[in-house]
Amino acid sequence: MARRPLDGARGKRPFVLKLGGELLEQPQDVERVARGIAALARKTPLVVVHGGGKEIDAALATAGIPKQQVDGLRVTDERTLEVVVAVLAGAINTRLVAAVRRAGARPVGLTGADAAVVTVRRAAPITSVAGPKVDLGLVGAPTSNGTPRLLTDLLARGYVPVVACIGATRDGQLLNVNADTLASHLAADLGASRLVIAGGTAGVLDERGRTIGRLTGRDAARLIKAGTANKGMVAKLEACRAAVRRGVGNVVIANGREVRLERLVDTGPVTGSTQVVR
Numbered sequence: 001m002a003r004r005p006l007d008g009a010r011g012k013r014p015f016v017l018k019l020g021g022e023l024l025e026q027p028q029d030v031e032r033v034a035r036g037i038a039a040l041a042r043k044t045p046l047v048v049v050h051g052g053g054k055e056i057d058a059a060l061a062t063a064g065i066p067k068q069q070v071d072g073l074r075v076t077d078e079r080t081l082e083v084v085v086a087v088l089a090g091a092i093n094t095r096l097v098a099a100v101r102r103a104g105a106r107p108v109g110l111t112g113a114d115a116a117v118v119t120v121r122r123a124a125p126i127t128s129v130a131g132p133k134v135d136l137g138l139v140g141a142p143t144s145n146g147t148p149r150l151l152t153d154l155l156a157r158g159y160v161p162v163v164a165c166i167g168a169t170r171d172g173q174l175l176n177v178n179a180d181t182l183a184s185h186l187a188a189d190l191g192a193s194r195l196v197i198a199g200g201t202a203g204v205l206d207e208r209g210r211t212i213g214r215l216t217g218r219d220a221a222r223l224i225k226a227g228t229a230n231k232g233m234v235a236k237l238e239a240c241r242a243a244v245r246r247g248v249g250n251v252v253i254a255n256g257r258e259v260r261l262e263r264l265v266d267t268g269p270v271t272g273s274t275q276v277v278r
Helices: 027-041 053-063 078-102 149-156 179-190 217-226 232-245 261-265
Strands: 015-019 046-050 107-111 119-122 140-143 160-164 166-168 174-176 194-199 214-216 251-255 273-277
Touching: 015 027, 015 179, 015 261, 027 046, 027 078, 027 261, 046 078, 046 149, 046 179, 053 078, 078 107, 078 160, 078 166, 078 174, 119 166, 140 166, 140 179, 149 160, 149 179, 179 194, 179 232, 194 232, 194 261, 214 217, 217 232, 217 273, 232 251, 232 273
Parallel strands: 015 046, 015 194, 046 160, 107 160, 194 251, 214 273
Antiparallel strands: 119 140, 166 174, 251 273
16 A cells, blocks of 8 residues: 655655665775765665675675575574674674765664664565475564654654664564565655665566566566566565555666666666566
C-alpha cells in the first residue's frame, strides 16, 4: 500500500540510494562514491543504504565459517551474524561515513536497529528458484511499522543517513537484512521520489548480455522463473517489484561504477540501467 509522500529538507521528497558492497571495496572506490553522495545530497534529501557482500565473505573465510547463499540471500547462523554485524555496522559503515564527511556532506552512520529505523521479523523459509524450500536462519524481513522518524528528522536537519543492512525485532534480536530489501522498504515508507539500486552491472541483462531498459513486475517475474535472472539479481528484482507495488514510482537498477551519482537526481532514464515499473 502506497504511503503519502513525505517532504524532507528543502521541501523535496527523499531519495534512496542503495550501494552494493562491490562499490566499496577499494579506497579509491569509496572516495569516488563518497564524492557522488555529497554532490547528490546537495541537491536532494538523501538516504543511503549499503551492503558489503564480498568483504563479509572474506571475513567469513578468515574465521573458517562456510558461506551459504540461496538466490542471492545469505543463509545466516549465529557465527555468521556476528561477522555480518562487525563488517557492515563496523568497518564498512564507519569507513563510508568518514569518506562522505571528507567529501563535504553531513553523514550519520546507522543500522536499521537504531531507533526502529526498521523493525524486522524472522524471515519465513523461502522457495528457491531451484525448487526446494530453504530456511535462511537469522535473516530479517522488514515489517511496516510507520514512518521512520529518525530518518525524517535527520533529513529535515540536512544530515545524510547512511544505513547498514542490519535490523532488529521488537524484542531486540539482531537479524541480517538483505540490503536491496531494506532499501526498497525504506523507500516505500519514506514516500521516496526515487529508489536507485547501484551495483556492479549495467542493470538487468537479457540472455545475450544486453541491458534491458524497462521491465514491468511481470517481466521481472518471468526472468526469475526462466533463470535469466539469477544469484544476486533475483533479490534485486524482488526488492524493486516490492517498491513499485508500495507506490515508489521511479525504481532503477544502475551500474554504480559508471554513472555519476549526482546526476541521478534527475528522474529521467539513466544510461546503461534498467527501470522497473508497475
